[in-house]
Amino acid sequence: MTASPAAVLTARAQEVSSEIVADILRLVRHETNSYDLPGLAGGLDLLRELTVHRLGRPDREQRHPGGECGDTLTLTYTGAGAGHVALIGHYDTVWPAGALAGWEQPTTPDDGRVKLSGPGVFDMKAGLIQGIWALKLARESGAPLPTVTFLFNGDEEIGSLSSRPVIEEVAQQVDATLVLEPTAHGAVKTARKGSGIFQVTAIGVEAHAGLAPQDGASAITALSEFVIAAAAVAAPDQGTTINTGLITGGSATNVVAGQATASIDIRISSEAEQVRVDREMDAIRVSDPRVRIEIDHAWNRPPMTLGAASAPLLDLAREVAREQGRPGLPDAAVGGASDANFVAALGLPVLCGMGAVGDGAHAQGEFIYPDTVPAQTALVAGLLGRLAAPLRGSATAS
Numbered sequence: 001m002t003a004s005p006a007a008v009l010t011a012r013a014q015e016v017s018s019e020i021v022a023d024i025l026r027l028v029r030h031e032t033n034s035y036d037l038p039g040l041a042g043g044l045d046l047l048r049e050l051t052v053h054r055l056g057r058p059d060r061e062q063r064h065p066g067g068e069c070g071d072t073l074t075l076t077y078t079g080a081g082a083g084h085v086a087l088i089g090h091y092d093t094v095w096p097a098g099a100l101a102g103w104e105q106p107t108t109p110d111d112g113r114v115k116l117s118g119p120g121v122f123d124m125k126a127g128l129i130q131g132i133w134a135l136k137l138a139r140e141s142g143a144p145l146p147t148v149t150f151l152f153n154g155d156e157e158i159g160s161l162s163s164r165p166v167i168e169e170v171a172q173q174v175d176a177t178l179v180l181e182p183t184a185h186g187a188v189k190t191a192r193k194g195s196g197i198f199q200v201t202a203i204g205v206e207a208h209a210g211l212a213p214q215d216g217a218s219a220i221t222a223l224s225e226f227v228i229a230a231a232a233v234a235a236p237d238q239g240t241t242i243n244t245g246l247i248t249g250g251s252a253t254n255v256v257a258g259q260a261t262a263s264i265d266i267r268i269s270s271e272a273e274q275v276r277v278d279r280e281m282d283a284i285r286v287s288d289p290r291v292r293i294e295i296d297h298a299w300n301r302p303p304m305t306l307g308a309a310s311a312p313l314l315d316l317a318r319e320v321a322r323e324q325g326r327p328g329l330p331d332a333a334v335g336g337a338s339d340a341n342f343v344a345a346l347g348l349p350v351l352c353g354m355g356a357v358g359d360g361a362h363a364q365g366e367f368i369y370p371d372t373v374p375a376q377t378a379l380v381a382g383l384l385g386r387l388a389a390p391l392r393g394s395a396t397a398s
Contacts, residue, residue: 006323009141009381013374016133020377021116021370023050023129027091028118031100032070032154034092040070040154043091047128047152051075054136058150066162070154074170076147077135081388083146086170087131087380088339089180089355090156093120094362106367115358115367122366127180127355128152130373134380143385149174153339159197159300160339171343171350175390176313178380179340179352182361184332186372189353190314191333192341193239193267194274194303198281199296200226202249204288206258216256217290220249223260226293229284230264233277239269240277241335267335269303301341304352306331312391313349320382326375336361349391354380 003011013020027050032043044063052058058075065071070092099119106115118125135148151170153163160167171177181189202223207216227244234242242264249260268274278297286293306314314331321329332353340352357376360366 004323005141005143006320006382007325009137010324010375010378012137012140013378013381016137017370017374020129020133020373023133024121024126024373025118026050027125027129028121029100031095031097031119032092033096034070034094034155034157036097037070039097040092044071044073044152044154047091048073048075050129051132051150054132064163064166066155069158069162072151072153072163072166074149074151074166076149079145079147079388081144081146083387083390084149084174085146085384085387086149086151086174086177087135087180088151088153088167088170088177089124089128089131090153090339091125091128092154092157093123094157095119106365113369114371116370117365117367119366122182122356122358122368123361124181124355126358126368126373127182130355130377131178131180131380133377134384137377138381138384141381141385144388145384146175146387148384156339160342163339164342167339167342168346171346171348175349176387177340177343177348177350178354178383179338179343179350180355181338181340181352182356182358183353183376184334185359186357187330187332187353188314188317188351189334189338189340190306190310190331190351192304192337192352193269193335194299194341195268195301195337196266196297196299198264198266198298200230200262200264201294202226202260202286202291203294204258204291205256206251207256209254209256213256217288218256219260219291220257222286222288222291222293223247223249223262225286226284227262227264230281233280235273238273239267240273241267267337271303274299301337302345304337304341304344307344307347309347309349310344310351313351316386316391317351317379317383320386321379324375324378324382
């Protein structure tokens with residue numbers, strides 16, 4: 001009996017799994033913290049090298065300078081089909097340079113499964129390499145393929161400050177976008193919270209803490225009052241969480257602090273909650289009227305939901321998964337935000353979480369399950385094969 005094309009594809013992914021993992025490890029070994037511009041530049045050069053090694057030179061290429069952020073690279077490979085798909089992923093990580101030196105691999109898997117750990121391996125270097133190999137395997141299968149544009153950005157972890165316009169421009173030129181972020185324990189991500197980072201500055205009055213404390217108005221005391229009140233604005237039952245992650249301020253222990261700043265991470269599930277949070281944050285008052293509070297409402301990513309444009313793409317991904325013998329392809333709503341939020345906000349077809357299976361994003365010991373790499377790579381490859389024609393029912397289909 002002749003094997004089905006889906007079976008051949010999944011078998012081939014299994015055959016080359018060691019090569020895929022080797023590419024993942026090579027990329028992980030080059031550290032790319034979001035604020036390390038030399039590291040980011042070298043990491044993007046390596047990522048381009050790996051892409052060209054596996055796929056050849058692209059038909060179109062553009063490197064978009066990131067300024068104080070990592071550059072964004074787009075590589076387009078023309079397919080024979082009328083469709084056009086974007087594969088998006090970030091190469092920056094939260095880990096500072098030098099983290100790799102002290103990193104330890106799991107020695108005794110507690111669940112009986114081998115884990116592969118490293119800074120950024122789960123979020124999201126494995127997904128980047130799986131995307132490259134997905135196009136390679138799809139080509140080998142002989143199926144008609146869409147044009148594929150890879151977009152690699154180096155500032156996602158800090159808000160995609162320079163890459164957002166490029167992401168939105170590319171998304172509007174394609175029929176579907178697949179974001180190679182890690183899965184939610186194997187599930188694709190169809191809903192994500194919106195996010196904002198508010199900078200709250202308290203401006204007080206300096207004075208000598210021993211000689212004339214009464215003449216001072218402490219910015220630190222006032223800011224402490226503010227962040228406690230801000231935490232009460234959270235509404236977890238409505239999907240709204242608020243976390244003060246950074247506080248700086250003051251000049252010396254014997255000086256009443258004249259200024260202090262807090263960085264507050266806010267996650268929301270709806271635009272209505274965004275409006276409420278803005279209103280209630282502005283309404284917070286501190287006890288000392290001599291202290292002025294300034295709030296920068298820096299909303300970064302809008303909430304993402306499974307809209308009418310993306311639902312057919314999810315259905316198609318599930319169909320591909322069934323053909324490849326997977327028992328199902330669940331979807332999930334998660335608290336984190338990604339570049340998929342930008343695409344969804346434009347009303348365009350997008351699926352997120354098409355990358356690695358593992359856990360521990362942003363935590364020491366983040367890992368992937370290497371035995372899942374072939375299946376995840378084959379899933380994206382199979383989906384590319386089904387997107388040679390524009391996605392029916394999508395906002396961009398004619």
